Amino acid sequence: MSVATVSTSGDGIGEPARRRLAGFVRTLRDNGFKIGLAETGDALEMLAAPLAVRPSTLKPALRSLFCATHSDWERFDEIFEAYWQGRGIHQARTLAGSALESRAPARHLKDVGSRAGTPGLPDHVERNHDDDDGDSAGDGRGRREGASRFENLTSADLRDIVDPADIAQAHALAARLSHAMRARLVRRDRVRRRGRRLDLRRTIHRNVSHGGTLVELAWRRRKIKPLRLVFLLDASGSMSLYTAFFVRFLHGVVDAFRESEAFVFHTRLAHVSASLRDRDVTRAVDKLSLMAQGIGGGTKIGESLATFNRWHARRVINSRTAVMIVSDGYDTGTPEQLGEEMRRLRRRCRRIIWLNPLIGWRDYSPQARGMQAALPYIDLFAPAHNLESLAALEPYLARI
């Protein structure tokens, strides 16, 4: 490795090595690593120390310095090899320069690379609804309970909103709803804070003027942890008519609640909170819709839940967590697995809420075998076919 030889020069390192390092940092940043100037400076200092670095320690040392999370840690080696040893470097660069989003992590970009035109994607989201018009005109609309086309957007089944202007308005409603939910939930949380105990430090400080006799008492309030929401959104083909709306709703929720996490699944599970925190709504939703696109081959709810339980649950679930699963319950895996994973999940969290868009349809009963297996572990089984039904969740969440 060329860097090691350069570092023998004693006072600082040479210009070429410096530039190589800067390039490496840029590659890492393009791959979603969060590296500040301080880290780059430290890396330079490290390379400049004559006896400090040799090839065998360069990698572990840079890895310790530049990684901040386990996923960084796992991807570092690959990027390091690609950059310093030239293998795959071309690929890394072209991916980094991809049109979609330069700061997005590599795995997202790889997905992009395999598809030709990213700018076309937003169209795709909308096309879903246009297609929907034709597809479901016969079977869906007739069975829907309540609202008609002329009613308020909040009560219209999301599948039936086809006019682009209406879609935009419904999206805006979804976003506003999520913000309103947050404001109200937080306020109730404050009112509920009781459970007091004496704050000795303040009490004494306050009572020095009374000669140490405790006249005024200072109390301490127990802090109640805010409710944490974890969303698991089914993005399979059967849900495609609803996905775009939920993605918008999720963006609002994740943006507004600091304590929230979102996952999307079809045949596998993807953690999408980071993408959702993008301030630019359209970009976030596009990015997510891209990930949410089912590849076909059905929905593996049980398997996705297993992945969630095994790898994510411990980190994202605490004692005040409500897990919301948004799915129609059509599972191509075995109902036994789904039941088992639901049981495991139930033990960990405070509440499981299953939102099923199909409940809004008249005559729906949860006959799907997967749904049957999951039912015993669900605290609230609620419809989610229109914005009204989403709003109806709020009082329930406030009581948790």
Place this chain on the structure above:
Amino acid sequence: MILNRDNISDRLAAVGYIADRDVATALWLMDFLKRPLLLEGEAGVGKTEVAKALAAVHEAELIRLQCYEGLDQNAALYEWNYQRQLLAIKTREGVGENADVIEEHIFSERYLLERPLLAAIRREKPPVLLVDEVDRADEEFEAFLLELLSDFQVSIPELGTVKATSIPRVVLTSNGTRELSDALRRRCLYHYVDFPDVDREARIIITRTPGIDTALAVQIARMVASVRKEDLRKVPGVAETLDWAATLAGLDLHDLRQEPEAVHETMLCLLKTREDRSRLTREVTERLLGKVA
């Protein structure tokens, strides 16, 4: 004293910690760049041990702050000695001193109780500060910790600013029950601690279990490695391995394959839930033992 990169592994081994190369590099880098080290990994992989070993190598004091939900500055940084303060107020009042003088007096150094963080920055010789399971503490505490780790000074409203007399070596550990803030992560060097590979675990067993023979240690390490690959609710950590090794050595076993019965029965050292216990049936144990050979 800065650790020499070449002999750091040996010196860790001398105090009973078998390090892999990468940990050694991280520990060296920690001294070189004067940054705290954040260790992540599953429960039981030996994160806390790293800090203990580091303290032993430097012959420094280990100051440990165990984090928990609701940990606040009073428990982590400093506290006033209320009983003594109340007593002082009473006695001085009897002599007829006025309130301002009393206040001045009772909020002085004499009545201050050091908690781990304050203790860590007021030592003559730099100690090793272990902030254990930082993910359990609240976000507010994390922000406060970040401030302390960058300035190494704290302000006590009644007393003024306390500057560090020595900069401690800081090791933070996290089990990943909560996502840590980017700011804290960036401030720290990062190392993901994985379960030791068979070779290293065998060496750990030999170092920590006196009188065990090498062949058995290797067999145990292999067995534990294959147990970890099973779908368990609680994967056995290194401490469990050591318990098990001690048990087997105590039973005077020399070859696991000869005694599948004893192996199965003593597996309760490794498996800590009923589900896991019932998952590793006799048949499964024997299958795993077959692979160990």
